Amino acid sequence: MVAPVKRKQDEFQAFYTNCDFITSYMIGLLKCENEISILEPCAGEGIFIDEIFKQGFYPEIRAYELNEVSCEKLKGKYKSHSNVQVKNEDFLLLLALFREKFDRVIANPPYGAFQTPAKRKLLKKEFPHLYAKETYSLFLFRSMEMLRSSGRLVFIIPDTYLTLHMHEGLRRKILSDYTIESIAMFPSKFFPNVNFGYAGLSIISITNERADKTHHFPIYNGFKNQSELPDLLTEKKKKYEVCQLSYQQIHKNPSAAFFLSSEKWISSVIASKAETVGNLCSVVTGFYSGNDAKHLKRSATVTRGTKKYTTINMDEICKDDFSMNPPLSGINGKACWVPIVKGGNKRFYKPSEWFMDWSKNALHEYRVANKKKARFQNSQYYFQHGIAVPMVSASSITASLIDGRLFDQSIVGIFPHAEYKKLTYYILGFFNSKVCNKLIRTINASTNNSANYIKKIPLIIPSQKVVNMVSREVERLIGLASNSNIHETQLEEINKRFNVIYNVIP
């Protein structure tokens, strides 16, 4: 039976790890002994300390806790334990003089906790290579520094340090001076009823030893629930191993990101000198009116949002071809509503079902009167030809054509540079392929396709003959998509082509 997990939040943005499976796994990983010293930099209710005792260890423990009330409770709780020292101090601001070394560190640090501007300034100075707004990385960095040689730390933290740009400094520090033993990844929904803004969590174990060049470590994933985590302390762990990451490979990845991939072709293409989408195309987010209820209309075929959005009349739609002369200062007359490509996972072609008010008055509102709310951004790409990728995908990434229409802010618009315009259909095919989906999910494990991740995808351009073959197939699928949805089975030809282009060995 799975024990209920309680993850409580207090005014210090504190989520406590009240889950036996997680605490027992983490303390198991820590490899405690009696004659050692352990640091708990943000002890909360002392859940890890309790687990250490429960597992029969009695080491020297130093616990820090910033919240005075929690700290008093901790002091009361452990007053009969002469080996536990509790301090009401800000761990991140410990003066160098007071930073001792410990054999072990265990923590569930605060994630993205609020800092006053003054404290943030101080932290920026203390941690110049880190992103000072994200507290968990500061706790990890400082704790690594406070490990004795060969000492070990175990942290439960969001998985964003694996790939996000802002954590490059942290990744490089770990790679240069420390050895990662393992990383286990699981969804934050393992903590029911708590939404703390992170999709994935991880438990990482690190030792204070410089790794040799050939070092690699396992990534565990695919747990059905929390009760499976302690399996990682047994022989069953192989079942959850999705890949081994090598330091050598990570060093070669852009911004030393930890791309999780068990497939060789992915590591090879990411580490290769292939062009990226960002090199060949402009990748930008689209337009927002600031008040869609007022400025957006739907066609009669749309069945959602019927209360919020009025139905458009055919004579209100402007039918001009804008691509040569985009109407960036608005349109005169009654027919001043323009088609806009919106989010939603439909492949190859989205018929025009949504229309934006593009009258001179409306433009004045977007650009001047309501400019704080509206987003009149990247307007040089409005009414151009390109590719629309929804910012958030359902299961797989999808893409459709932007054929001289407006595109909204839930879309990432991909516009091949002038010399690559002829590749538009080829790139549209690529964005609907399994190959592209695997690459973006490797670059960023969440279902978020923000422009920054899309830019990093390697884009291989094959011979003109192959480009033509793919483009013809895409043209056919665009035709089909205008009247119906494209199903996975209809993507066979596209998938086969890109498997060959990217050297995927099935």
Ligand SMILES: C[S@@+](CC[C@H](N)C(=O)[O-])C[C@H]1O[C@@H](n2cnc3c(N)ncnc32)[C@H](O)[C@@H]1O
């Ligand atoms: C996420 S909770 C975790 C508590 C405990 N380790 C657990 O897993 O249940 C983080 C704790 O860190 C404390 N905290 C926040 N900022 C701190 C700081 N700068 N120094 C020390 N403790 C801090 C909070 O008050 C909170 O109790």
